[in-house]
Amino acid sequence: MADGTSETKSSNQMWGGRFASGPDAIMEEINASIGFDKKLYAQDIRGSKAHAEMLAHQGIISADDKDKIVHGLDTILSEIESGAFEFSRKLEDIHMNVEARLATLIGPAAGRLHTARSRNDQVALDFRLWVKEELQKTEKALTGLIAAFLDRAEEHAETVMPGFTHLQTAQPVTFGHHCMAYVEMFGRDRQRVRHAIEHLDESPIGAAALAGTGYPIDRHMTAKTLGFREPTRNSIDTVSDRDFALEFLSIAAIAATHLSRLAEEIVIWSTPQFGFIRLSDAFSTGSSIMPQKKNPDAAELVRAKTGRINGSLIALLTVMKGLPLAYSKDMQEDKEQVFDAAESLELAIAAMTGMVRDMAIRTDRMKAAAGSGYSTATDLADWLVREAGLPFRDAHHVTGRVVALAESKGCDLAELPLAELQTIHAAINDDVYTVLTVEASVASRKSYGGTAPSEVRKQIAWWRQRN
Numbered sequence: 001m002a003d004g005t006s007e008t009k010s011s012n013q014m015w016g017g018r019f020a021s022g023p024d025a026i027m028e029e030i031n032a033s034i035g036f037d038k039k040l041y042a043q044d045i046r047g048s049k050a051h052a053e054m055l056a057h058q059g060i061i062s063a064d065d066k067d068k069i070v071h072g073l074d075t076i077l078s079e080i081e082s083g084a085f086e087f088s089r090k091l092e093d094i095h096m097n098v099e100a101r102l103a104t105l106i107g108p109a110a111g112r113l114h115t116a117r118s119r120n121d122q123v124a125l126d127f128r129l130w131v132k133e134e135l136q137k138t139e140k141a142l143t144g145l146i147a148a149f150l151d152r153a154e155e156h157a158e159t160v161m162p163g164f165t166h167l168q169t170a171q172p173v174t175f176g177h178h179c180m181a182y183v184e185m186f187g188r189d190r191q192r193v194r195h196a197i198e199h200l201d202e203s204p205i206g207a208a209a210l211a212g213t214g215y216p217i218d219r220h221m222t223a224k225t226l227g228f229r230e231p232t233r234n235s236i237d238t239v240s241d242r243d244f245a246l247e248f249l250s251i252a253a254i255a256a257t258h259l260s261r262l263a264e265e266i267v268i269w270s271t272p273q274f275g276f277i278r279l280s281d282a283f284s285t286g287s288s289i290m291p292q293k294k295n296p297d298a299a300e301l302v303r304a305k306t307g308r309i310n311g312s313l314i315a316l317l318t319v320m321k322g323l324p325l326a327y328s329k330d331m332q333e334d335k336e337q338v339f340d341a342a343e344s345l346e347l348a349i350a351a352m353t354g355m356v357r358d359m360a361i362r363t364d365r366m367k368a369a370a371g372s373g374y375s376t377a378t379d380l381a382d383w384l385v386r387e388a389g390l391p392f393r394d395a396h397h398v399t400g401r402v403v404a405l406a407e408s409k410g411c412d413l414a415e416l417p418l419a420e421l422q423t424i425h426a427a428i429n430d431d432v433y434t435v436l437t438v439e440a441s442v443a444s445r446k447s448y449g450g451t452a453p454s455e456v457r458k459q460i461a462w463w464r465q466r467n
Contacts, residue, residue, distance in 0.1 A: 169373030388427035
């Protein structure tokens with residue numbers, strides 16, 4: 001997107017009298033952005049229509065010229081959407097492609113459309129509109145993913161499974177509680193999306209090249225027409241700002257990281273060694289050589305998309321880090337990164353929502369694993385504190401000896417005879433067996449935000465009111 005202070009003279013010579021000859025092939029190749037910024041056609045036409053309406057309202061152009069411009073822009077929109085529009089690399093970008101076609105359709109009136117604006121504020125507007133719409137789509141997609149997790153959490157509020165730290169069995173939890181952890185994560189992503197929409201909800205059009213304009217424009221009118229809260233307040237910052245794109249990419253990178261963590265768990269859980277879930281054929285592939293294989297390719301590809309999205313964020317941060325105010329041509333390199341990240345994130349959320357809804361939960365395998373690794377040892381320590389009056393550090397030591405005993409005998413804690421437990425500490429009695437099952441363990445964790453089924457259901461109800 002080049003500085004827009006010059007007038008278009010012809011389809012081959014855009015820069016008027018300042019330059020004696022057109023760009024050579026290499027310059028055309030590096031300068032043209034139409035190959036990717038044509039994605040902004042709807043936003044460009046929408047912004048131009050709003051600008052024309054404002055110009056006519058302010059008496060800067062005639063109502064007749066405005067009507068011709070709007071009709072011509074509607075015609076171009078139809079041509080692009082039907083596939084009949086021919087994009088030209090010689091015209092560099094979406095703005096000049098639309099403007100040149102408009103001139104062909106309506107004649108000299110087309111030249112009045114660019115009054116009181118520059119391609120600098122025009123591209124800032126188009127791109128901001130596109131990112132806002134993409135954020136709104138992301139918010140909707142995240143809401144769908146959260147809803148999928150809420151359904152699974154409600155279904156499995158009492159399904160016990162091992163909770164892990166360091167990928168080692170730690171304490172029993174419920175699968176519903178585990179699902180709700182992802183609800184919290186994706187809920188934060190959605191909140192970041194909403195904040196980003198609020199941050200960018202200012203209209204750039206009217207900032208012109210960098211200094212504003214001497215025409216009596218009404219920027220509040222165009223802001224309202226285009227659905228923005230208000231116009232931007234500084235023309236220099238307006239044309240040089242890409243924070244909205246960086247914020248989108250940072251949100252996408254964090255959300256992709258959450259999706260990748262979930263994908264990793266799905267990959268692990270679907271292995272024969274874990275066997276916690278089964279993925280349907282819709283989200284799996286086979287092996288070309290091993291007929292028994294069922295690979296979680298959809299989850300693996302979601303995990304891999306994170307690299308693309310993170311790369312896009314770093315790329316744009318690097319482009320922007322050394323730019324002086326106001327506009328520089330470097331900023332043409334902003335869109336491909338955002339377009340690619342948006343497509344990757346949209347696909348990853350859709351795939352993960354499908355997997356969450358579709359996967360079969362093997363409750364028997366989860367329950368069997370929940371009691372492994374002496375996962376109720378902490379419950380024994382808590383019982384010793386509560387019932388025997390031991391300081392927690394002493395209870396921790398006693399519990400360690402009990403675990404060592406069970407390990408030497410090759411049995412679970414609940415299978416140890418009371419007499420042997422009492423040789424370790426005399427205060428242990430029959431009541432201890434009420435806390436050594438995984439069901440009793442999870443039921444006891446009733447602290448706010450804990451894994452007890454009753455608490456999980458409270459959190460589900462809270463989220464359902466807000467989703």
